[in-house]
Amino acid sequence: MQPHYHRLPVFDAGGMELHLPIVDLGPGPARLVVVAGIHGDEPSPLVLVDRLVIALRQRELRAGIRVVAAANVPALLQRARWSTWDDEDMNRIGDGDGGPALTRRLAGAVVGACEGAQVxxxxxxxxxxTPLLAIQPPGASPEHRARHERLLAALDPHVVWVFGSSPNDERIFAGSLDAAIERRGPHVLAVEMSDLPELDEPLLARALAGLLRIAALLDCLDDIERPPRRNRVDVRRHLVRAPGAGIFEPLAALGGRLQRDDVVGELIPLERPGERLAIRAPDGGWLIQRLGRRFVRPGDMIFTVGEPV
Ligand SMILES: [Zn+2]
Structure with a gap:
């Protein structure tokens, strides 16, 4: 099945035309849309959708699958979470609300490109x-939760990050791109993974198998995919940030159990080498995410503890 590469025109920004790059595969309208590149400093999804398109090229498809290869080209070209053309976070402006800013127009185009899909x-x-991590959003109805669980079973992530259902959690989610897409009909599954330096083959293989099982669940493919491993944990996520500037040195193994006050890593302070600072788990649980050896600024995310729900 040969992919059809095309571009949806978004805007003529005074001599520079903005497009949304699209890959359509298979017959008929897309039942499944896979979106990459909402945030310009998150290039890993492009590796996964490359693997997906290569895998689908070798199959007979029964229904359409669409890949939005780079949702936020201006931010990707700036290697920044959002583009400095308008400083709008594409994940926090819904469908753009008809606004004239470029990121708002692009968000509207992404929502439009997803319309008509089931998932x-x-x-x-x-x-x-980060392992293969899927999000369970706040404030979902029982029907939404049941549909979400079927998709999670097909994706088979290592971790499900279960949001709280406080009014603040629900308010933040209601303003997201995902919520804007769901208001047009499709069910959205948000998935996280590691950044490029730590995106390894086992993680890519698990993510690709999960996407193919979701495609089979939607009857886009007719063959049975690799069986899931079903070793996932469902957790609430407790984020720990760097207390100061310096080099973070990881010590604890990703995915391991933590007791409260266990040392997860050390900070080599920028101005006091030789006086390392131990950084400890604030709670017991699983070490579900952590930095490799990196330079951190005060407040940068360094690890998260997942508390089983
Ligand atoms: Zn992101």
């Missing part, structure tokens, strides 16, 4: 080393 998988990555 949208929205791919992101963290700077922290």
């Amino acid at each position: 949208v998988v929205n791919l992101h990555n963290f700077v922290m080393r």
Whole structure:
């Protein structure tokens, strides 16, 4: 099945035309849309959708699958979370609300490109080393939760990050791109992974197998995919940030159990080499994400503890 590469025109910004790059595969309208590149400093999803398109090229498809290869080209070209053309976070402006800013127009185009699909998988990555992690959003109805669980069973992630259901959690989610897509009909599954330096083959293989099982669940493919491993944990996520500037040195193994006050890593302070600072787990649980050896600024994310729900 040969992919059809095309571009949806978004805007003529005074001599520079803006497009949304699209790959359509298979017959008929897309039942599954996979979105990459909402945030310009998250390039890992492009590796995964490359593997997906190569895998689908060798199959007979029964229904359409669409890949939005780079949702936020201006931010990707600036290697920044959002583009400095308008400083709008594409994940926090819904469908753009008809606004004239370029990121708003692009968000509207992404939502439009997803319309008519049954399921949208929205791919992101963290700077922290992250296993295949899917999000359970707040405030869902029982029907939404049941549909979500079927998609999670097909994706088979290592970790499900279960959001709290406080009014603040629900408010933040209601303003997201994912919520804007769901208001048009499709069900959205948000998926996270590692940044490029730590995106390894086992993680890519697990993510690709999961996407193919979701495609089979939607009857886009007719063959049985690799069986899931079903070793996932469902957790609430407790984020720990760098207390100062310096080099973070990881010590604890990703995915391991933590007791409260266990040392997860050390900070080599910028101005006091020789006086390392131990950084400890604030709670017991699983070490679900952590940085590799990196330079950090005060407040940078360094690890998360997952508390089983
Ligand atoms: Zn992101």
